[in-house]
Amino acid sequence: MIRLAPLLALLLLPARALAEPGMQRTQLPLSKIFDHPIFSLEGTHVELFSLLFLFLLTTLVMAVRKRRQLIRHVVQLVSLFVFFYVVFSCLGVFGMIRNTIHGISLIGTVHTESFFWMSLPVCVLAFSLTSGPFFCGWICPTGTIQELFTMLREAATRRRAPRATPVNLTLLAIFFLGFLYLVFTVGEERRLFVEDSSLYWAASTILVSFLVLTGLADDIASRALRWVSFLSILVSAVFKTIITSPVHFAFVDVFDPASAITTLVLGVSSIFVGRAWCRYLCPWGQLMSLVHRFSRVKIVASASACTSCGACVSACRVGAVEIGRVRTEHCQLCFACVDACPHGGIEALDTWRAPAAAEAEVREGRAP
Amino acid sequence: MSARALLLLGLALLPSPARADSEWRMWRGTVEGAGALRLAGSGERPRAWQFQAGSHVWGYQPGLSVWSSAALGTVQGRPLVVVGSYDANVYALDALTGERRWRFTTGAGVYATPAIASIGGRQTVFAASSDRLLYALDADSGRRLWIYTVKAWRPTIGGARLSSPAVGKAGEKAAVFFGHWVWDKSLAGHLQAGGVTAVDATNGRELWSTPLGDNQLSSPVYAVLGDEARRLFVASENGNLYALDARDGKVLWSFTDRNAIKASPVYFLGARGPRVVIGSKAGRLRCLDALSGEEVWSFKTSHWLDGSAAVGEVAGRRLVFVGSYDTNLYALDAESGAMRWSYRTRAGIYSSPALLSDRGELRVLVASWDHHLHCVDAASGRGLWTVNTGRPLWDSITLGDSIWASPSVLELEGKSPLVVIGSYAGPLHAIPFDEARRQDVLAGPGSNRGFWVRLPVVMLAVAALTLILTRRHRRASARSAPPAR
Structure with missing residues (x-):
């Protein structure tokens, strides 16, 4: 909990300090520090x-x-x-x-x-x-906010892996109803434009989290949805058919209730499934996983050094680690598994230096 | 005495600019952005009318606007509405009846508000079209008098955006000033050029042209600061507000904002000197000293400011009115920037305000994305009435790319003012103020039915896809798993 304090302080204190008297109640408690360009x-x-x-x-x-x-x-x-x-x-x-x-x-x-x-x-x-x-x-x-919520849950329950208890499922269902109510309230005040389509993604995040939590859907299999998410954004960008607002409301210092609700949903969903958005629907995450295939630095687990203690699996908040194996396409390079492994069996590897050989070396436990 | 002090003294001696005169010389009619034209009364009462250019709906592209904001003028003693349309035409309509007087077809959409001024005794309409041409048309017949070509046609030319012309004087000559932005994406003829040009209002010959970067420019405001001090204030999407000498186009100062500027500036003579007011995509309205470009005050709103401000007087105090995409119309003290009141609509305000006098009381009109035209009491910020102007022609439109039409007001002495607004739903509406008051309808903010229908469809599709993926994954896992003994 102590580690979370600065994050919470960051969210709350400057917002108060920077709030301006001219702001209306529609103004989110965010105000950019630099109103003039620093560099001309x-x-x-x-x-x-x-x-x-x-x-x-x-x-x-x-x-x-x-x-x-x-x-x-x-x-x-x-x-x-x-x-x-x-x-x-x-x-x-x-x-x-x-x-x-x-x-x-x-x-x-x-x-x-x-x-x-x-x-x-x-x-x-x-x-x-x-x-x-x-x-x-x-x-x-967006990842940080999700992680913050996941850490809050971990701090509260002292447990890392989410469980499909009736309480959890009921809470998620209630949260979904709350989300619908919030959207309805926003819709009472203003029209929902195509710009607000991040709300569909928000609803889908809750839905997929629910399906995974109940065991109806598979965690790894559901991650292929990121492709759908990525392609739909790409197609809409190319054809300019659907315009989506930023998923994150804080970027542009504008009143954007749909994005604010979506951000809240992503955070709360992460209470139930760690970094749910990153796992199942983040379109940019899909692009990053493609790039990661060719990236210089990869996290690789050594099979021989592994004692199957499971420390790495419980440390990974995106579920990218299985015992003795790191799924590169889901890895976010947070080094949690590397730091958690008590035997130093997981390493960051420079695959460009000696790509295949080095990787094989580590996998087979021949690396120094 | 310093030159600045002399200029200020000169300004103080100048008669206060009339809130509206008989010509529509720039984008909102006057330097103060009132969007209104006051005329001596005629016998005829204006009636409500609608004008529909055609039934065909052209494809949407970012930056277009179904109608430009209307310009108002007179021809042969009758009030005239001149308006550009995305169907490439400039229409001149009788303001009292809505009858079409003439139509002039250009080569591309006319998104810029035309200017109407008397040049050499002839009422002339200046219309800037996206076909890279500035047209001077006879206001009576619609006959073309001259054209000015910003950039000659070539096969690879991409397109252009021309801003509303402003009529004034460059030196001793009557001139038309306008901003332009032209691009050509071809490798060979590569071009991206924004700038302001002054052309002789009588014959269309270029007087000067000043390049101002490679971004789209807003509509210039032409202000007379003194006998020898005529200025143009124009903003660019590169985030700069420029002050140019109208005589030779020299940039006198520029002010850089934090974000792109889509709005056009307005000018007023404050108690402590001349001021320019401009809003930007950063959501901050700034009041600058028109002589030096130094910031006098600023006011933060919560969203884009794409419309111009308007300056009016209420109970002896000058107020600046501006609508923000944060859904509020703000009234600020023109001297200090302190907020007097705010009026909330149900969606972002895209239009510039229009000011009108209703039996001696100042009223503010703004159009909002809740698809209503709102009338607000300028003294108290109390909403008086709203009129539904309809939903956009297209479902998928980009917010913040276009300058959609703002209301314009024709004030006829002794008659109810006539409000003219081109709706993104298709028609051009003219509504007598008293009739609008009687309508007094505030329908819902537009239906969100589409959203509530699409949401379950999207969720069903996602659920189905997730289950299919899971099934395939489990089958594949079962196949690859070693057989149980």
């Missing part, structure tokens, strides 16, 4: 620089083995701060796909804008290729 580079503002700072910070501190998980939470905290109070650009999991397509379509039309829209997603993908998909595990604010 038209159209790019501070977004790219903030993100580069975050990425460089992460790549540096990732190598520190001692208290790595605590450091990771600090980086997540800094990242939340940056996304809530510094940058305006939508770095949402929908937004990045849409922005990339939009940026490509603007090539030749508006240079600065094209650069602006594409810079962040390209930056994320490039770093993921060279240093692994640490964006998901260390930086992504």
